[in-house]
Amino acid sequence: MSQKDQNAAYILQLFKMQTLSQLRASYHNFANLNTFEQAPIALYEPVNYIMNLGGKQIRPLLTLLATQMFKEDIAPALPAAFVAELFHNFSLVHDDIMDVAPLRRGKQTVHEKYDVNTGILSGDVMLIHCYNKLIKSYDGALAIQLVDIFNKVAIEVCEGQQYDINFETQDTVTISEYIDMIEKKTAALLGGALQMGAVIGGASSEDALLLDDFGRKIGIAFQLQDDILDTFGDPEKFGKKVGGDILQNKKTYLVARSFEKADMHTEQALKSLFNQTDILEADKIDKVRTIFEGLDIQNEATQLLNDYYRQAMVSLEKVNVASDRKILLKSISDELMQREK
Amino acid sequence: MSQKDQNAAYILQLFKMQTLSQLRASYHNFANLNTFEQAPIALYEPVNYIMNLGGKQIRPLLTLLATQMFKEDIAPALPAAFVAELFHNFSLVHDDIMDVAPLRRGKQTVHEKYDVNTGILSGDVMLIHCYNKLIKSYDGALAIQLVDIFNKVAIEVCEGQQYDINFETQDTVTISEYIDMIEKKTAALLGGALQMGAVIGGASSEDALLLDDFGRKIGIAFQLQDDILDTFGDPEKFGKKVGGDILQNKKTYLVARSFEKADMHTEQALKSLFNQTDILEADKIDKVRTIFEGLDIQNEATQLLNDYYRQAMVSLEKVNVASDRKILLKSISDELMQREK
Known part of the structure; x- marks a missing residue:
């Protein structure tokens, strides 16, 4: 065990806080007790399938970590943590x-495994079960507060997805339009997962909002990283098809920034690549990537994500609890960005 | 004005109750003030489109009528009425x-008007806005009660839709499986719309459940009628493609009952029609319809729907308010079944 890990273990013990792996285990126990075993199987089997595909399950951990910053017993946060993961998986489906x-x-x-109709309907029922779990697990004012946070996030996620779709057929996208889109589509849920956890932990509304902001900033950093990896990542490690964003003409930060920086000639080249249909997939990916490289876009994206990461840390610092209570949120943020480094 | 209408008008005045057309007007005003004008337009325009396609808007009326059975002021029921209609339209999309x-x-x-992705995403946001409207419009315990009723219904609707999909590839379907499916897919929401209205009106939980049961029975009758019309209706009046159920191999009551009644030869004929792909659409519709006619299935379906209608009326009678307060629910039930007569 490194000195750093030893210090962390000591602090956690001092504050009677659970380690990340203990929290993960608590969540997995809860999730395993909450699989969907009811009929009709054709509706619920796909729900269990996607919920068990693995993934880092960052969102439920964020909820538990936020609760633990304010109180010892994280058990009350487990249903909300589960809802954060269930909603995330609904949106993926x-x-x-x-x-x-x-x-x-x-x-x-x-x-792909089932069919499109199953994906639509099983997704719908996942969304409904998010609300059902919140209402059945929390009493009165707390339930309403949580549903309220959840609603705001859920609406943002749909709106963000719509902007993302819009971007595919838009000629250009500004960087601020792009950041707004990813905040809604990806980052809002990280913020909401933390905010729910904070509220369950009895945080002040200021602290709950600071954690929301922390989650949003981390989320934006995370998505910028995802954009980089989708184009420049290692296919083995990425888990998705590398170059997918380019093939779908996704207007990521890489594209938005390229349009800002490119000269007329390069801009035209990029635009015509987007409109070209008689080109091999691998060639299109290669040519777009070469343009990004010429404009040093990967480095700029990395700088911007580091900026958001730093802003996230500033919000976390402001949360009104002992700094030591924040160590796990810091280390999971590091872990989240790990694949980049 | 007929004597019957004059009597109804007198009773409504006596109880200070609004007429159906006054309630409809109140609902339309509310709905018009609650269109979705926010960005992104591509997400919300389809919501306004489907919400404005007309339709009978039975569900919001049921909510208002249930409230009015228990108290004079129906204004508090308008958001829940809107949610019933919004959810219905989500499920249609x-x-x-x-x-x-x-x-x-x-x-x-x-x-069709937009595209499949728009249908998925705009549908999702409609579902989320149902919860948002409930939570923003009602306080504390009432909000939770309403979300609870709504959740139960919403889950049933998804499950019912899944059973309906399952039936397409099942060889046979029993009548009880079929009735269970349509109760979930169609009738539960009519029950839930009424139950929400009753709760808002301050009804006892017994009365709220009686109205739920009334709605479910009416809903089953309504769906049986829809099955009949889908196969035997007038294309002009039906508003959907007549014969659609047959082309999709839907195992409606007509099919379930045919399998019960048919001799071996007819059963085989029906089954092979379901599996046949090299047949003109019009021929398939004709041949299946001819089998139904030979088995007198249309009459049996009509008898069964009348049975459910009567059972609905029995539950309505039991609701513990003056019989005169029930006249509008009776007349809207008549109206609902009108297209049959």
Whole structure:
């Protein structure tokens, strides 16, 4: 055990806090007790399938970590943690249909393994069970507060997905439009998972909002990283098809920034690549990647993600609890960005 | 004005109750003030499109009527009424994708007018806005009670739709399986719309459940009628493609009862028609219809729907308010079944 890990273990013991792996185990126990065993099987089997595909299960951990910052007993946060993961998986199922994505976490997507109609309907019932779990697990004012946070996030996620779709047929996208889109589509749920956990832990509304902001900033950093990896990542490690964003003409940060930086000639080259249909997939990926490289876009994206990461840490610092209570949120943030480094 | 209408008008005045057309007007005002004008337009325009396709808007009326049975002021029921209609339309948007239905209420379905992805995503956001409207419109315990009723219904609707899909590839379906499916898919929401209205009106839980049961029975009767019309209806009046159920091999009551009644020869004929792909659509519809006619299935279906209608009225009678307060629920039930007569 390194000195750093020893210090962390000591602090956790001092504050009677669970380690990341203890929290993960608590969550997995809870998730295993909450699989969907009811009829009709054809509706619920795909739900269990996607919920068991693995993934890092960052969102439920964030909920538990936020609760633990404010109180010892994290058990009350488990249903909300489960809801954060269930909602995330709902959005993956529907998004994968829209994106015609064959793989998710290196395995078949739900609509590939079953069919599109199953993906639509099983996704719908997952969304409904999110609300059901919140209402059945929490009393009165707390339930309403949680549903309220959840609603805001859920609406943002749909709106973000719509902007993402819009971007595919838009000629250009500004960087601020792009950041707004990923905040809604990806980052809002990280913020919401933390905010729910904070509220369950009895945090002040200021602290709950600071954690929301922390989650959003981390989420934006995470998505910028995902954009980089989708184009420049290692196919083995990425778990999705590398180059998928380019083939779908996704207007990621890489594209938005390229349009800002490119000269007329390069801009035209990029635009015509987007509109070209008689080109081999591998060639299109290669040519777009070469343009990004010429413009040093990967480095700029990395700088921007580091900026958001730093802003996230500033919000976390402001949360009104002992700094030591924040160590796990810091280390999971590191872990989240790990694949980049 | 007929004597019957005059009597009804007198009773309504006596109880300070609004007429059906006054309630409809109140609902329309509310709905018009609650259209979705926010960005992104591509997400919300389809929501306004489907919400404005017309339709009978039975579900919101049921909510208002249930409230009015217990108290004079129906204004508090308007958001729940809106939610009942919004949820209904959400389910239509997603079901129409799954059924590859080109028309809804005689107009293009959402996925036809826009595209499938829009149908999925706009449907999702409609579902989320149902919860948002409930939580923002009602306080504390009432909000939770309403979300609880709504959740139960929403889960049933998804499960019912799944059974309906399962039936397409099942060889046979029993009548009880069929009735269970339509109760979940169609009738549960009518029951839930009434139950929400009753709770808002301050009804006892017994009365709220009686109205739920009334709605479910009426709903089953209504769906049986829909099955009949889908096969035997007038294309002009029906608003959907007549024969659609047959072409999709839907195991409606007509089919379930045919399998019970048919001799071996007829059963085989029906089964092979389901499996046949090299047949003109019009021929398939004709041949299946001829089998139904030979077995007198239309009459039996009509008898069964009248049975459910009577059972609905029995539950309505038991609701513990003056009989005169029930006249509008009776007349809207009549209206609902009108197209049959």
